[in-house]
Amino acid sequence: MYLFVDVDIRPQLALAAKGSRKNVNEKAVIEARSLSKRFGGLLAVDGYSLTLNSGDLVGLIGPNGAGKTTAFNLLTGVLPCSSGTIAINGRDMTGAAPHEMARKGIARTFQNIRLFDDLSVLENVMCGGHERYSASTFSTLLQLPSFWRAEDQLRQVSEDILERIGLGKFAASRAGDLSYGDQRRVEIGRALAGGPKALLLDEPAAGLNPSETTELVSFIREINKEFGIAVLVVEHDMHLVMGLCERVQVLNRGQLIAEGTPKEIQKNDAVIEAYLGTRRKGKAHA
Ligand SMILES: Nc1ncnc2c1ncn2[C@@H]1O[C@H](COP(=O)(O)OP(=O)(O)OP(=O)(O)O)[C@@H](O)[C@H]1O
Numbered sequence: 001m002y003l004f005v006d007v008d009i010r011p012q013l014a015l016a017a018k019g020s021r022k023n024v025n026e027k028a029v030i031e032a033r034s035l036s037k038r039f040g041g042l043l044a045v046d047g048y049s050l051t052l053n054s055g056d057l058v059g060l061i062g063p064n065g066a067g068k069t070t071a072f073n074l075l076t077g078v079l080p081c082s083s084g085t086i087a088i089n090g091r092d093m094t095g096a097a098p099h100e101m102a103r104k105g106i107a108r109t110f111q112n113i114r115l116f117d118d119l120s121v122l123e124n125v126m127c128g129g130h131e132r133y134s135a136s137t138f139s140t141l142l143q144l145p146s147f148w149r150a151e152d153q154l155r156q157v158s159e160d161i162l163e164r165i166g167l168g169k170f171a172a173s174r175a176g177d178l179s180y181g182d183q184r185r186v187e188i189g190r191a192l193a194g195g196p197k198a199l200l201l202d203e204p205a206a207g208l209n210p211s212e213t214t215e216l217v218s219f220i221r222e223i224n225k226e227f228g229i230a231v232l233v234v235e236h237d238m239h240l241v242m243g244l245c246e247r248v249q250v251l252n253r254g255q256l257i258a259e260g261t262p263k264e265i266q267k268n269d270a271v272i273e274a275y276l277g278t279r280r281k282g283k284a285h286a
Pocket residue numbers: 039042044062063064065066067068069070071236
């Protein structure tokens with residue numbers, strides 16, 4: 001009988017126990033254990049685990065098709081896992097939807113920048129904080145004082161974020177008029193407005209030129225240190241990850257083949273083999 005149960009509904013069943021603190025690491029912002037994802041006959045992610053503590057700066061790399069995006073989507077609730085568990089701050093969130101993960105403090109950015117081009121930079125950042133600074137539906141509909149108080153608070157927080165990320169001068173500018181690099185910062189600023197505990201960045205350097213990429217590296221490092229937010233970066237650009245992250249995970253064919261400091265990863269045989277095939281000469285690159 002059990003054999004006929006679709007593998008993807010088990011996390012939904014596990015939701016019944018959502019909120020339970022049994023057997024979970026309460027220190028970790030994200031504690032993912034043995035996550036797997038099956039697409040038909042393909043095991044795209046096979047037993048992936050991650051412990052992301054407050055203040056961590058972790059990179060997830062791997063060759064094409066290794067399962068990075070799938071793992072990222074499992075962590076953010078975009079895809080349900082076929083097996084495994086995910087806890088956020090000690091609470092079991094296995095099977096939770098993206099908005100529930102966001103409510104628990106998991107913010108993400110997308111490979112393709114998704115800003116509202118015709119809104120101002122400030123309005124875009126404010127969009128990220130509406131869940132956090134919102135009045136009741138009743139107050140909002142009637143535009144009661146509590147609605148305006150929440151709106152003012154959100155505006156102040158968003159202005160403060162823009163100052164702290166060096167974009168204060170663009171607050172009133174149309175978002176679509178900014179350079180690609182600055183738009184990427186606005187996107188991260190918008191994620192910060194939700195007051196996240198962890199920020200998951202999906203290929204943040206995609207589409208950036210080398211100087212924008214260099215600036216982005218310093219920017220992510222500042223966000224991590226200044227806001228004390230745990231950061232996970234999924235990235236094709238291995239040089240970016242090696243220069244930015246304190247800890248690096250490497251996926252290959254869905255499996256975690258290595259985890260360690262950039263130095264350890266660079267000389268790891270399994271990693272070199274995964275990137276270069278059987279040849280072990282030269283430098284690994286994404
Ligand atoms: N929705 C899907 N349905 C079927 N197969 C999928 C689906 N999404 C991903 N895959 C497959 O799962 C495997 C892992 O894909 P994934 O996109 O996670 O890898 P990746 O490491 O992010 O790759 P890349 O670096 O090329 O973006 C690939 O073989 C891919 O074809």
